[in-house]
Each structure stands twice: as C-alpha cells, then as structure tokens.
Amino acid sequence: MSMNMLKKGDIILLGIIAAAIVISFAVVSTYKRSGKDTDKVAVIKMKDEIIKSIDLSTVSQPQQIEISGKYIQVILVERGRIRFLDADCPDKICVNTAWLSEKGDMAVCIPNSTMIKIEGQSDKVDAVTH
Amino acid sequence: MNKTKRIVILSLMVAQALVLSLIESWIPLPSPVPGVKLGLANIITVTVIIFYGFKDALSVVLVRCILSSIFGGGFTGFFFSMAGGILSTIVMYVLYSRGSKVFSIIGISIAGAVAHNIGQTIIASFVMKDVAIFMILPVLLISGVVMGFFVGLCSSFLERTLRNSKIFT
Numbered sequence: 329m330s331m332n333m334l335k336k337g338d339i340i341l342l343g344i345i346a347a348a349i350v351i352s353f354a355v356v357s358t359y360k361r362s363g364k365d366t367d368k369v370a371v372i373k374m375k376d377e378i379i380k381s382i383d384l385s386t387v388s389q390p391q392q393i394e395i396s397g398k399y400i401q402v403i404l405v406e407r408g409r410i411r412f413l414d415a416d417c418p419d420k421i422c423v424n425t426a427w428l429s430e431k432g433d434m435a436v437c438i439p440n441s442t443m444i445k446i447e448g449q450s451d452k453v454d455a456v457t458h
Numbered sequence: 459m460n461k462t463k464r465i466v467i468l469s470l471m472v473a474q475a476l477v478l479s480l481i482e483s484w485i486p487l488p489s490p491v492p493g494v495k496l497g498l499a500n501i502i503t504v505t506v507i508i509f510y511g512f513k514d515a516l517s518v519v520l521v522r523c524i525l526s527s528i529f530g531g532g533f534t535g536f537f538f539s540m541a542g543g544i545l546s547t548i549v550m551y552v553l554y555s556r557g558s559k560v561f562s563i564i565g566i567s568i569a570g571a572v573a574h575n576i577g578q579t580i581i582a583s584f585v586m587k588d589v590a591i592f593m594i595l596p597v598l599l600i601s602g603v604v605m606g607f608f609v610g611l612c613s614s615f616l617e618r619t620l621r622n623s624k625i626f627t
Contacts, residue, residue, distance in 0.1 A: 341568065
C-alpha cells in the first residue's frame with residue numbers, strides 16, 4: 329500500500345497550524361483565568377441584544393427561562409451554573425454543550441442567533457437587568 | 459476530453475458530494491461546539507481540483523451547497539457551508555496549483571479544512587455580533603486537522619483509483 333507520504337510543505341503547514349492552536353489556547357485560557365474567580369455573570373444574548381444577565385452566585389432557586397425565536401429554547405439556571413436544557417432545533421448543539429460554570433464558557437445556537445456566555449463581573453450589569 | 463463527458467463526470471461528482479453531505483448529516487456528532495463536522499464532501503472538492511481545476515471545483519461546491527440546503531440544510535446552513543466551501547476551495551486550489559511538489563494531498567486537504575473552519579468562525583462572529591465566538595477557534599483548528607487528514611487520505615486513494623480506471627483519458 330503506497331500511501332501518499334507527507335512532504336516538506338506539509339510539515340511546515342502543520343507547524344504553523346500547531347503554533348496557531350497553541351497561541352489560541354493560550355489566549356483563551358488567559359482570558360478564563362483573568363479576574364476574580366467568584367464573579368460569574370451569565371449573559372443570555374439574542375443577536376446583539378442582551379436578554380438577561382444573571383449573577384450565578386445569587387441564584388437561590390433553580391429557574392427556567394424560555395427563549396422563542398425561530399426555534400424555542402429552554403434555559404435552566406441553578407446556583408453557579410447554567411445550561412440550555414432543551415431546544416426544538418434539529419442539531420441541538422446548544423443542548424449538547426451541557427453546563428456552563430466557568431468564566432469564558434459559552435453555548436451557542438447559530439440558527440437561532442442566541443448564546444449564553446459567562447463573563448467575569450461586568451460593570452454594566454448588576455443582578456438582573458433587562 | 460469532450461464536453462459531454464466532462465459535464466457528465468462533473469454532474470456525477472456533484473451527486474457524490476451531495477450524497478456524502480447527506481450521509482454526514484445522519485451521523486450524529488455529539489459536539490459541544492458548533493462547526494465541528496466531518497467534511498466528507500470535501501473529498502469530491504479535492505478530486506475535482508486535481509482533475510479539472512479551480513472553476514469546475516467551485517461550480518461543484520456551489521451546486522452542492524444549493525442542493526444540500528434544499529434537501530434540509532436551511533438558509534443559515536447554506537450561508538455557512540457556502541462561505542466555508544468557497545474559502546477552502548480557493549486555499550486548496552492555490553496550494554495545489556502553486557505547490558503540489560511541496561504539499562501532499564493530505565496537507566492540502568488539512569489546509570482546506572482549517573480554512574473552512576476559520577471562515578465559518580468569522581461568519582459566525584458576524585452573525586452573532588460577538589467576538590467571543592473566536593474562543594471556539596482552538597477546538598475548530600484541531601478538528602480541522604483531524605478531519606482534513608482523513609479527507610486527504612480518502613482523496614489520495616480516490617485519485618489513484620481514478621487514474622488507474624482511465625476515466626480521465
């Protein structure tokens with residue numbers, strides 16, 4: 329079986345991509361570690377509009393939030409964590425993402441243009457706005 | 459090669475790419491990140507670049523995107539696969555035409571897959587109006603390398619089989 333062997337350019341290309349992977353991982357993990365660990369604000373967005381900002385450390389009762397756009401998505405918030413619980417879209421990528429609890433965690437639904445992301449303490453929002 | 463034969467073969471290529479992308483959509487890939495996919499239809503794009511060149515490869519990609527969105531991708535899917543498909547076809551053609559001595563089919567296919575994923579991330583950050591989308595880039599780069607490798611492997615097997623079959627003479 330004569331396989332198409334890797335050539336010199338391939339090695340260089342893989343080197344460049346490997347460097348890009350390392351750098352982008354470093355940037356993401358630096359962002360995740362920056363700021364105080366205790367401040368976690370979950371931001372629920374649809375397009376560029378913030379639907380809700382929730383300080384996850386102040387959630388006492390689990391609560392469900394329903395978003396309806398092109399599809400209907402159900403979000404579950406508990407103390408310290410948040411997730412898309414259910415969605416009626418075909419691919420359910422947002423549901424597969426499961427729980428978000430760390431700063432920088434993010435669940436995205438491209439077809440519905442919605443996302444949940446966890447930010448450090450934000451100066452714009454307090455407990456619950458919008 | 460006469461014109462009719464070329465049209466017939468290119469149509470077959472579109473049909474194969476379409477079947478591959480349909481099969482791919484049936485394979486559940488429980489991914490926490492949007493945009494991770496097998497990219498099986500890229501096997502056909504690579505093959506058409508090798509045997510017919512840029513213009514035909516681009517037409518095969520465009521027709522495949524249009525048809526697969528009719529069969530169930532929807533408008534958002536169309537927009538995304540179109541952007542990724544065009545970008546990866548350009549990158550792979552440039553590498554193949556300028557550097558086929560330096561790059562193997564596998565390397566070219568990896569570059570195409572990575573370009574595809576970067577393109578989709580850029581589009582996604584525009585659609586969502588949020589640069590935080592770029593945080594999924596590390597995962598998409600890794601998946602691009604893995605998937606691109608297997609697609610490239612398949613393409614080089616297919617290239618050899620097609621050359622031996624003497625269809626293109």
